[in-house]
Amino acid sequence: MPKPIVPYHDLAVADKARRDELLAAMARVLDAGSFMAEEEIGAFEDEFSAYLGAGNCVATGSGADSFRLLLTALGLSRPDVVLCVPNASSVVADAVLQAGPRLDFVDVNPATGLIDLNRLEDRLRDESKPRANAVIAVDLFGQCADIAGLESLSARYGFVLIEDARQAHGALAPADKARSERVGGEARKAGGFGFPAVFSFSPEKNLGALGQGGAVTTGDAQLAKAVRAVRARGLGLGSGGKVEMADSQMDCVQAAVLRVRLKGLDAANEARRAVAAAYDKAFVGTGYTEPLAVLPGNLPNRHIYALTIPDRDDMRVYLDEMGVGTGLHYPVPLHLHPRFRVLGFARGDFPAAEEFALRTLSLPIRPDLSQDQVQGVIDAVRSFGGSMR
Incomplete structure (x- = not known):
């Protein structure tokens, strides 16, 4: 089998331009003599919340821990019900079930893969x-869900809205109907709408650490305080009592790396959008493949490009x-996953998500891709389409 000319991931090339700055940041941590230095972590929290316009940021050890900490701080447990889409990471389902609430699903819009508001x-x-106490809005592949519509439903039906922004660092969406036809401008960044959001900083993310890391962002200072309290105690309330959880502090090496990489996030996202634009131009209307639709007013960060x-x-x-x-992202919907039987x-309960899982394929999309590599991907996809005619 030939050596890949365009690998899906190539993390080694991502930081060549910032290598010296990254090494200096890690040296700063070494010189401080503590790998849990609150100053480094606090500086990242301040810088990330300012970047998002979030108000408050609580750094954690991973995206999965961020979910568990947030659900516990919100007081969600049995017999509460949390709704999510089936085409999401198993991290979401695990976190909900470990925290204690019951998990139910809502089908997706087949054109976007995002939660179907109808x-x-x-x-x-x-x-x-049972009444839904919370809804997790998954920002799939780096595109925000319909935030304005979800906020409206939350106000009418009284559920807690939680944003799964783990793929959406730097993505934008309108927060109200008046902005629905704009791209950028007055739109807000994922995680900066005021209601709580969860981020992951695993290495493959648009804003990634050298290892694991996560964060909870919110406009509610009291909720942020509660998340910090749960994080400090290292335990949370689960079904029928207390469930032990490991302490989930982000270490300052990861915080230092993220502070460097945050400076280049917008430029990297723009480079990803340029690749996505080239793909869109090549693949729209081919008859054998179709890019996912983008909601009016949204500006995805293009973490994943799926056809x-x-x-x-x-x-x-x-x-x-x-x-x-x-890449294959979520080829088995959560409601059919063996872990969640x-x-x-049963099969057929959420048909749009099931069909989406069978038809979706992710192409390489990285800020370091050359024009020749992008064209190579386009030519390969087109040649497959030609062979099917």
Whole structure:
């Protein structure tokens, strides 16, 4: 098999331009003589919350821990109900179940993969089902969910809105209907809408650490204080009592690295958007593949570039043979995942998410991709489409 000409991930090249700055930041940590220095972590929290316009940021050891800490700080436990989409990371389901609430799902818009607000409202109105106490809005592949619509539903039905922004560092969306036709401008960044949001800084993210890291952001100072309290205690309230949790402080090496990389986040996102624009131009309307739709007013950070393809598995094999790396994101919806059979769902319960999982393929999209590499990906996809005619 040929060596990939365009690997899906290539983390080694990401920081060549900032290598000296990163080494200086790590040396600063070494010179401080403490790997849990509050000053470094606090500086990152301040800088990230200012970047988002969030008001408050609590750094944690991982994105998964951020979910658990937040759910505990919100007081969500049995018999509360949390709604989410099925095409999300198992981290979400694990965090909800570990914190104690019951987990239920809402199907997606097949054009975007984001939560379908019509289906969500149908679920909220359904008196035969338990009332939803919280809704997790997943910013899929770096595009924000319909924030304005979700805020409106939250006000009407009284649920807590939580943003899963783990893929959306630097993405923008309008926070009200008046801004719905604008891109950027007065739109706000993911995690900066005021309601609580969760971030991950694992190495492959647009803003990634050298290892694991996460954060909770919120406009509510009291909620941020509660998250810090849970983080400091290292335990949370779960089903029927207390559930032990490991302490989840971010270490200052990761904080120092993130402070450096945050400076280049907007430029890196713009480079990703340029790649996505080239892909969009090449693939829209081909008849055999279609990019995911972007909501009016949204500006995704293009963390993942996904196509919907009827013969997804065949294309993946073909692109691998052509030297183009690909990714499969959430090929098994959470309601069908073996780990979550206990929830009692069956095939056919969320058909749009199931179809989305079967048809979605992710192409390489990194800020370091050269024009030749981008064209190589385009040519490979096009040649597969030509072979199917």
